[in-house]
Amino acid sequence: MRELPRVVITGIGLASPNGDSLAQYRANLLAGKSGVVPYTIRHVGETYAGVCNFDPLRYQTRKEARRGTRAGGISIWCANESLKDAGIDIATRDRSRVGVYIGITEHGNVETENQIHEVAQYNFDLSFWSHHHNPRTVANNPAGEVTLSLGISGPAYCLGGACAAGNLGLIQGMQMLQLGIVDLALGGGVSESIHTFGIFASFRSQGALARHDDAAKASRPFDRDRNGIVVSEGGCLYTLERLDDALARGAKIYGEVRGYFVNSDASDFVLPSSKGQQACIRGALAHARLAPEEIDIVNTHATSTKQGDEVECEAIRSVFTGAPTRVNNTKSYIGHTMGAAGALELAGNLPSFDDGLVHPTINVDNLDPACALDGLVLNEPVRPARKIDRILNMSFGMLGINSAVIVERFRN
Amino acid sequence: MTRDEIVIAIKDIIATIAPDEEVGSLAMDVRLRDQIELDSMDFLDIVMELRKRYGVQVPEEDYMQLATLQGCVDYLGPKLESKSLVLTALKG
Numbered sequence: 313m314r315e316l317p318r319v320v321i322t323g324i325g326l327a328s329p330n331g332d333s334l335a336q337y338r339a340n341l342l343a344g345k346s347g348v349v350p351y352t353i354r355h356v357g358e359t360y361a362g363v364c365n366f367d368p369l370r371y372q373t374r375k376e377a378r379r380g381t382r383a384g385g386i387s388i389w390c391a392n393e394s395l396k397d398a399g400i401d402i403a404t405r406d407r408s409r410v411g412v413y414i415g416i417t418e419h420g421n422v423e424t425e426n427q428i429h430e431v432a433q434y435n436f437d438l439s440f441w442s443h444h445h446n447p448r449t450v451a452n453n454p455a456g457e458v459t460l461s462l463g464i465s466g467p468a469y470c471l472g473g474a475c476a477a478g479n480l481g482l483i484q485g486m487q488m489l490q491l492g493i494v495d496l497a498l499g500g501g502v503s504e505s506i507h508t509f510g511i512f513a514s515f516r517s518q519g520a521l522a523r524h525d526d527a528a529k530a531s532r533p534f535d536r537d538r539n540g541i542v543v544s545e546g547g548c549l550y551t552l553e554r555l556d557d558a559l560a561r562g563a564k565i566y567g568e569v570r571g572y573f574v575n576s577d578a579s580d581f582v583l584p585s586s587k588g589q590q591a592c593i594r595g596a597l598a599h600a601r602l603a604p605e606e607i608d609i610v611n612t613h614a615t616s617t618k619q620g621d622e623v624e625c626e627a628i629r630s631v632f633t634g635a636p637t638r639v640n641n642t643k644s645y646i647g648h649t650m651g652a653a654g655a656l657e658l659a660g661n662l663p664s665f666d667d668g669l670v671h672p673t674i675n676v677d678n679l680d681p682a683c684a685l686d687g688l689v690l691n692e693p694v695r696p697a698r699k700i701d702r703i704l705n706m707s708f709g710m711l712g713i714n715s716a717v718i719v720e721r722f723r724n
Numbered sequence: 725m726t727r728d729e730i731v732i733a734i735k736d737i738i739a740t741i742a743p744d745e746e747v748g749s750l751a752m753d754v755r756l757r758d759q760i761e762l763d764s765m766d767f768l769d770i771v772m773e774l775r776k777r778y779g780v781q782v783p784e785e786d787y788m789q790l791a792t793l794q795g796c797v798d799y800l801g802p803k804l805e806s807k808s809l810v811l812t813a814l815k816g
Contacts (some may be wrong), residue, residue, distance in 0.1 A: 374743035379765070439775065443768045 316490040320558050320722060321566040323398025323551030324659050325390040329362030329544050329646045333393070338663045340645065341671040342693050346528035347646045348542050353509045354429070360522060360530045361506040362544025362647035371461060381423060381448050382504035384457030386547035386652075387414055391458045391498050398551035398563065400496070402462050411494035412455045412468035413484035414549070415477025415501030417650035417709065419470065420449035421508035454502050466494050474709025475613070476574070477501045478548065478654025479717045483572045485552045495557065500655035502547035511650075515541055518582070520617050522647075531648070532675035533614035533621050533641045534683035534690075541615045542647030548655035559724070566662050570702065570720040571600025577712030584620055584708055589627035592714035596704065597631075600718045605635040607718070608700040609670055610687075611657050612641045613708045615648050622682045624708070629685060638687045638696060641673035654707030654715060664700045665721045669693045727797050729809045734770075734796045737777070738762075739813035741769040747814075752794040774800070777810045 324334050329347025331337030340347070351361035368377050368385045371392040377385055391412070395402055402410070427445050434440040447453065455468040467488065473480040478501030485499025505511045515521040522540040524530040531542040558565055573595030577588035597604060610628060614621040628639060642657040643649075649656050664670060672689040679690065701721045708714050725733060735747040738756070745760040756762055770790065774780040780803045782790065789799035 375741075375761075378741070378743065434776075439781070440772070442772065443765060 318555040318568055319486045319489050319552055320555050320568045321550050321662070321719065322553050322558050322563040323394040323400065324548065324566060324662070325393030325395070325397060326546070326548040326656055326659055327364040327366045327386050327389050328546050328649070328656055329364055332364070332366040334659060334663065337660055341642070341660050342669060344672070344674045344691070345645070346674070348527045348530055348544070350527050351506065353506070353512060355509045356512045356516070359512055360527045360542050360647070362542060362546065362649060363506065364545050379444065380457050381453055382507055382545065383416065383419055383454040383502050386502045386504065386545065387454040387458050387549065388461045390500065390502065390547040390549040391462060394498060394549045394551045400551065402464070405496060407463055408465045409495040410464045410466045411485060411488045411497045412458045412464060413481045413488070413497060413499040414455045414458070414470045415473050415479070415481035415651050415654065416451070416454065416470045417474050417477055417503060417505060419451055419453060421510055422504055423448040425508055425510060458498065473715065474711060474713055475648065475650055475653055476707040476709040476713045476715040477651040478656065479572065479705065479707045479715035480574065480654070482550055482552070482569065482655055482717055483574065483715070485550070486569050486572070489552055489554050497552040498549045499552055500547065500549040501651040501653070503545050503650035503652045505650045506543055506545045511543055515543065522616060529675050531616050531644050533612070533616045533644055533673055534625070534680055534688065535676045536678040536680040538616045538618065538621065538680070540617055544647035544649040546646065546649035546652040546656050548652055548659050550655065565722040567665060567719040568722050569717065571596050571602070571718045572716060573599055574713070574715045577714065579712055582710055584623045585712060586623045586626040586630070588712060589624060589706070589708065589714050590630050592716050593627060593631045593704070593706070596716035596718050602702065602718065604632050604637065607632070607635065607637050607702050607704045608696065608698065609661055609664060609703045610637055610639045611661050611703065611705045612639060613653070613706045614641050615643055621680070624706070625683045625685055633686065636687070636696070636698060638670045638689050638694065639685050640671055640689045644674045654705060654717070658703065658705040658717060658719065661703045661705070662719065664703065668700060669695050670700070725804045725807055725809055727801060730797050730800055730804050731793060732811070732814070733804065733809055734793060736811050736814045737770055737773040740773065741766050743813065750793055753792055755791050756793065757791070778804055778807045780804065
């Protein structure tokens with residue numbers, strides 16, 4: 313098979329419940345600082361959520377923010393921040409050769425609920441149904457809002473991949489660069505899910521919505537007493553370029569996307585499959601031509617549900633037993649950022665190439681024996697003796713979608 | 725509502741849907757779209773706000789009547805004279 317061009321990450325723009333920039337986010341991951349807070353949403357009442365605090369008016373007018381969606385606003389923030397971080401002035405580029413690929417768990421629930429709430433006040437008279445409903449709910453809305461913000465006229469769309477979606481945006485960007493269809497790609501994922509009561513209500517009906525006296529401790533993957541998911545909003549978009557282009561302009565390089573894999577369990581609507589996850593991890597290793605012992609950090613998907621965490625640990629154990637690999641988790645700090653999770657959680661680990669530290673998974677008071685993995689980094693950061701060169705990032709989603717991405721320290 | 729209050733009512737609706745615009749200095753006889761950035765979706769927002777705030781239905785064939793502030797006052801005067809002014813954006 314023909315060798316495809318190498319693709320590197322040259323910019324990161326993010327909105328996390330515990331940070332609006334990579335530096336702030338990383339500092340909070342190393343300091344064990346949660347971004348989960350008490351949160352109230354109609355019909356559900358008091359619960360917890362990861363809420364972002366970036367300034368939406370930095371890159372949008374008030375009218376643009378009013379007309380668009382929260383997912384669009386998060387995407388615009390991340391896209392602008394990412395390009396700024398990459399040192400790229402988009403106005404100097406051929407914007408027909410720029411692509412935008414945004415992973416989403418779901419999109420449109422927020423606006424649909426809002427409209428139904430609105431017309432209910434008018435006895436369901438549909439003359440009160442907003443003309444903004446369709447442009448806000450189409451599945452390409454977040455990517456489309458980015459194109460409007462930046463004048464990007466290349467291929468831009470969203471990828472629906474449940475909670476595996478963040479990785480999918482990154483993968484799609486890489487593929488479009490390798491195929492030569494675009495020269496610059498923004499890829500990652502976003503989530504506005506805290507603004508739809510339906511997501512909370514459905515997890516609660518499933519017995520999978522986190523409960524705890526302390527918001528900061530509600531999301532606690534691998535803890536014996538974990539009881540469910542904290543729903544969060546957020547986003548992360550990577551600036552991706554072919555290596556030659558990045559080198560030619562002297563770009564700062566965060567890492568090279570070395571390999572990836574996406575597969576399907578084909579076994580259940582909701583329940584994960586260790587077998588499918590193992591196949592996904594092994595697929596990514598094979599795609600990157602790496603052995604398990606060459607992976608330094610595995611960022612787990614674990615969402616703090618009883619079964620999900622156990623199943624994932626079983627998959628990791630089957631592949632990495634005997635390897636010096638460290639294992640951590642980001643949802644313990646920020647909850648589950650849904651479509652953003654894959655991209656955002658990878659971003660939190662990338663600074664390890666420079667600072668040599670592995671951030672821990674926090675909130676583990678009593679480690680569940682079923683989740684006791686070799687290399688699990690608990691509650692405090694560690695500095696492995698070996699240099700950190702490769703990170704494997706996992707994201708899984710409903711209907712059995714699994715994704716894994718491997719990013720390597722850049723070496724020319 | 726008096727005619728002056730109708731002008732305020734319209735300006736308040738515009739300030740709500742186009743919050744970046746300065747509505748205080750809008751001229752009465754110049755097309756609104758020539759004074760501030762308003763597109764067709766914004767115009768539908770104006771019609772929607774009239775419906776929500778005052779129960780006024782503006783049929784599509786009458787949209788042209790709302791092109792200027794003076795047009796709004798003339799067209800909406802009879803429909804709004806028994807209504808009370810609702811302020812959101814310009815409140816306080």
